[in-house]
Amino acid sequence: ILSRLYEKGSVTRIRSGRGYAYSPTEDAPGLTARRMHSELAKDEDRSAVLARFVSQLNDEDERLLRSLLDGGEAG
Helix, strand or coil: CHHHHHHHCCEEEEEECCEEEEEECCCHHHHHHHHHHHHHHCCCCHHHHHHHHHHCCCHHHHHHHHHHHCCCCCC
16 A cells, blocks of 8 residues: 555655655645545536535635635635
């Protein structure tokens, strides 16, 4: 499993004895963002996918997304 994750770029590895020591390449939010991009890339109609995603956001998440798109910061 770790070899497959390494091939996908999800983990890095360094030699450790006769094996490897693995580390994640990104934090949890980074991995989630990568998965979101991957799912978005699977559909040719990106506009429809994004519209559906946005339509299902709760009010708080919609405000946060609007703030981020306007150049604000998360938090």
